[in-house]
Amino acid sequence: MVSDAIKKQLCAIVGAENVLDADLDRFGYSYDSSFVPLIPPNKPDLVVRPMTTAEVAAVMALAHANTIPVTPRGAASGRTGGCIPLAGGISLALDRMTRILEIDEQNMLVTAEPGVRTIDLYNACAAKDLFYPPDPASWKFSTIGGNVAENAGGMRAVKYGVTNNYVMGLEVVLADGTVINTGGKALKNVTGYNLTGLFTGSEGTLGVITKVLLRLIPMPKMRNTLQLMFPALDNACLTIHKMLQSGVTPAAAELMDQTSIQAVARHRHLVIDPAIEACVVIEIDGEDTESLEKQAHQIEAIAHSFGVAEVRIAASVQEAEDIWSIRRGLSSAIGAMAPNRFGEDISVPRNEFPAVMRRIREVAAKYNLCIAVYGHAGDGNLHPSVLCDLSRPEEAERVHQAIDEIFAAALDAGGTLSGEHGIGITKKGYIANALGNAGVNTLKTIKQSLDPKGILNPGKIW
Amino acid sequence: MVSDAIKKQLCAIVGAENVLDADLDRFGYSYDSSFVPLIPPNKPDLVVRPMTTAEVAAVMALAHANTIPVTPRGAASGRTGGCIPLAGGISLALDRMTRILEIDEQNMLVTAEPGVRTIDLYNACAAKDLFYPPDPASWKFSTIGGNVAENAGGMRAVKYGVTNNYVMGLEVVLADGTVINTGGKALKNVTGYNLTGLFTGSEGTLGVITKVLLRLIPMPKMRNTLQLMFPALDNACLTIHKMLQSGVTPAAAELMDQTSIQAVARHRHLVIDPAIEACVVIEIDGEDTESLEKQAHQIEAIAHSFGVAEVRIAASVQEAEDIWSIRRGLSSAIGAMAPNRFGEDISVPRNEFPAVMRRIREVAAKYNLCIAVYGHAGDGNLHPSVLCDLSRPEEAERVHQAIDEIFAAALDAGGTLSGEHGIGITKKGYIANALGNAGVNTLKTIKQSLDPKGILNPGKIW
Known part of the structure; x- marks a missing residue:
């Protein structure tokens, strides 16, 4: 007390x-x-x-x-x-520290306090034609300090990377109250250890982030959206693969499995052909109409070579919005399917995406559970949602076994426990499986050195 | 002993x-x-x-x-x-650990031992149409382990970033012989602290890197080179700025000042108009001829708006090579100008590039020294070369004072001591100026925790 x-x-x-x-x-x-x-x-x-x-x-x-x-x-x-x-x-x-301190247009940088909402930061930069790409699903309410502390991801990671790829510098208050500044406005900086990278994603356990300096890029002039419907999940994955290897890098490449698609269909009173196993939503961007058309045609051709059932290229901003609204409504639609839901966040090498999706389906069958899977197929980050009713103890037990197997599947495939949500409390029981005892001990050693009394966010990560 | x-x-x-x-x-x-x-x-x-x-x-x-x-x-x-x-x-x-262990074409990743030469790694990937962009000037003889340990940069940083942006995972032997693995093949990974980022650029003081896992990207299909000659240095810098802010991001944007240009001219028996204050060499790349032509024309138009004296767009691979050979020959040409040379490596916010170049010219005048300046103007990383004869003690004293002022100029401009060479021994006297005592103490705390006996690369960084 x-x-x-x-x-x-x-x-x-x-x-x-x-x-x-x-x-x-x-x-x-x-x-x-x-x-x-x-x-x-x-x-x-x-x-x-x-x-x-x-x-x-x-x-x-x-x-x-x-x-x-x-x-x-x-x-x-x-x-x-x-x-x-x-x-x-x-x-x-940190909800009172809400100032955007500077938008440095010449160097394409923004400095903000941690309590600035991600979307407000995005909009303030966009007004100056500058682009802050990371877009975690929570970006309308999450704040930039939290995004940095968790190294938040988002849909645009496939082309633009995650929060970590934009953090140029931090002001951090250490456990004992010492204030340090890391990084800076110089794009290349190898003066001392990369503390900026260490504090980014440290989940509030190493210091309190009080200021962030972020890199921006020029705002792409044009965007468009494609929706691809596949009778075979594997072919949906292969299309995304082939596209990336051909040098067509979309701004986002999202995949929804059959359970996810039908959840949205029920939620929004749509009829979607039950033979469709996967829906892929792709955002492309570029400098002009020609570039967009070229990308769209390349993607369409690849999709056809993998037996796509339907290709829809948005003809208007409204149509693009309509397509995205299905993806954005997914979490609520899936949440509405059962009293409880565990939304996981595994991340695997891109080529393992289809195999891991199949393995999750096997897990669902084995434990007699409904598991919807969607995710950022372009970067190998999947969100399997285990739907359940935790008021039934026997079902809760099956759920936990299924989640254990999902994490094991990710690690077996050379992947990891979390692509963008962090470890926090919910995954700490699994971290030694991912990093080994020597890895976890290294984390603990660093934690102990910077916070010897263990006062910062105790009980997290391990 | x-x-x-x-x-x-x-x-x-x-x-x-x-x-x-x-x-x-x-x-x-x-x-x-x-x-x-x-x-x-x-x-x-x-x-x-x-x-x-x-x-x-x-x-x-x-x-x-x-x-x-x-x-x-x-x-x-x-x-x-x-x-x-x-x-x-x-x-x-680590020169016997020279195996490229895997090129994973599907996931666009390469795994290598630390002793692989950077150029050999590049070529092995290029043979599979995959691109490892970081190109430190030493890439024909430097090895990938050293590149990671120093977080090496290079000319392509302006578009493609530095080594750090490609390291996905490491195998590291800690001071006590414990082996840990960091990161992995999943593109998004927030499981535990970012140890990959911490060991990258730690200059051999935290662990011995025994394996590196690097991200690759598709090889750009086409490249071309432009050479721009400017009567005014500031306008050369402004051209690069304007280009980047217009969304034209070249693969490289190198700048040479008048002293550098004339050094090359003498070294190679060329005649270059003495009224030229700056030469800018730009590499562009892309997927097709149209894209390259478009970029070239945009750059040309911007350069003309800033009073460029001459624009040369390479019409052949040979001509591109000829242009680059001037930039590549720079270090030797400058080295030939005096018995000794201190080649520094400051890095500043991009918009400070012209002001810092001017300040270095003032320093040269003040201490009556010849200082050639060239560098990666696209990313704000300058290499001022102080030319001197250290056999004269009085001159050596002036050189050290000039270097002190150059570092101060970089820090005053919001920049840093090193963009790509690291701190090592030669800059450790300045690190507290850059990071503050609290910052340096944080580095020492981490070092002490991971190497309590201080056996790894003692005497470096601070």
Whole structure:
């Protein structure tokens, strides 16, 4: 428990109105967007909402001196429990640090505080014809600090990479309150270890990110969308493969399996041919109409060589929106199919995508479960959703066995536990399978060196 | 000194023929390609040449148990003393680990041992129409392990990034002989901290890289070269800027100042108009002739708007080679101008490039020195070469003052000490200026945690 004396000091740092300790507030900061909530809830002792780096540093120095756990929190849109204050202590909410500090048009860079919503950052840059590509599904509510802490991915990763590929520098408050700056505006920078890369994706366990410097690229002038319907799942995967190897790199290449397609059909009262095994949605972009037409025709030709049943090339922005709305509505449509759902996030070498999809279907059959699979086929990142009713203990047991087998399938294929959601709480039981004990020990060694008292986001990753 | 008993154990691990301790051998392993050699030479006690990861692990375990310094060594092509065994002990030469283990065409990945020469790796991939873009100037003799350890850059960074952007995974032997694997073949991977990024660019101080997994991309189908001659240096820089902001991203955009141009002219008996202040060499690539022509015309139009004196678009592969040979011959041409040369490697935000070039000219005037400047203007990475005669102590003093001011200029402009050469020995005196004491302490903390006895490449970075 945080003592009254400490609470008084925290109030002096951030203002009494920014230290919350009512039970309802504490409850509100006890969960994130993980698929299955932890019961009973893990309430923080206090919620602290700093406004400046100096305030974050003072909070950390105080927490460090008194060995109080601190769990940083963005928009709580994470899927793996990253911001859940497992050990109580302080929930450090960064939702008041919402300024975009600079858009440097000449160097194509943006500097922002961690609480800026990803979509607001995107729009502010887009208004200057600059493009911040990473687009996690949560981008309308997630914040950039959380995106960096989790190394968020998204649909555009196949062409543009993930958050990590855009982080040029960070301001970080370490566990003891020390403020450091990593990286900078120079594109090439090999001065010292790559701390920017180390803190990116460290899930709030190594430091609190208080400022991010991100690289931007020129906004592509034109975009278009294609929808491909395949009678055979394998051929859908092969089409994506062949396309990438031919040098046609789409901005996004999403795949939905039959279960996913039919879930959307039910949800939106559409009729989709039950013989269709896979739907692929592709976004292409470029500098002019010719470039887009050329890409579309190349993709169409490849799809036909793999027996596509239907190719739809959007003829208008509205039609492109219609196609994407199916993909975007997928999570809700699948969620509506059962009382509970475990949405996983495995990532595999691209050529293993079809084999792993098949293996997941076998797992579904073996455990008599409905598992919808969709994902970012262009980069090998799959989201298998296990649908279930956890109020039935026997079913819950089968679900956990199925998830164990799905993770094993990813690792057997040379893949990993998480492509973009992080490890957090929900996957920590599996991390030694992925990294080996020596790998996990290396993570722990680094953690111990930077946070010797273990106050930053305790209980995560391993 | 390494005892006879240890030497015997090392011979048992790698074979007696792979443990060298003749004075001449030790001398041969005492230097790298830094511009100015350290005198007296820093000879290792022994040179050890392992063939396998297991041998590296056994050597490290033995060194760790006996607190013997180990300095890993690739091709010794580094410019900052990274592989010089400052503290004696073992020079761990990885030149026998030269196998390309796999080219995975489907996933566009290559796995190689550290001793593979960069150009051999490039060629093996190119034979399968796959492209490994990073091209440090040393790529004909440097090895991939060294490229990863230093996070090597090159001319293609402006479009394709540096080594770090291609490293997907590593096998690393830690200081105590533990072997870990980082990353993997999945394109998206957020399982645990980004150790791949941490070891890349760690200059042999955190672990010995024994295997690298690199991402490849499809080989561009066509390339061409442009040469632009400008009467005004600033306009050369503005042309590059404008081009990048218009969405025309060349594969390389190199700039040479007047001193550099005239050095080449003298060296190769060419006549170049003395009114030319800057020469820009641009490589463009793409999928077809139309794309190349379009890029060339856009660049030409921008260059004309900034008063270019001459635009040459190569009409043949031979002409492209001729243009590049000037840029490639630059280092030798400049080296021939004076008995000694300090070639620096500062990196600045792109828009600061002209201001920093001007500041370096002021420094040259102030200290009455000849400083040739060329570099990767597309990414803000400059190579100022201070030409001098170190046999004159008074001149040597001026040179060091000039270099201090060049580093200060880079930092004042929001840039950094090194874009691609690393810190090693030669820049360690400046690192606290770049990262601050808190930043350097963070590096030391991580180093201490992973190498508590400080046996790996001691004396480097700080």
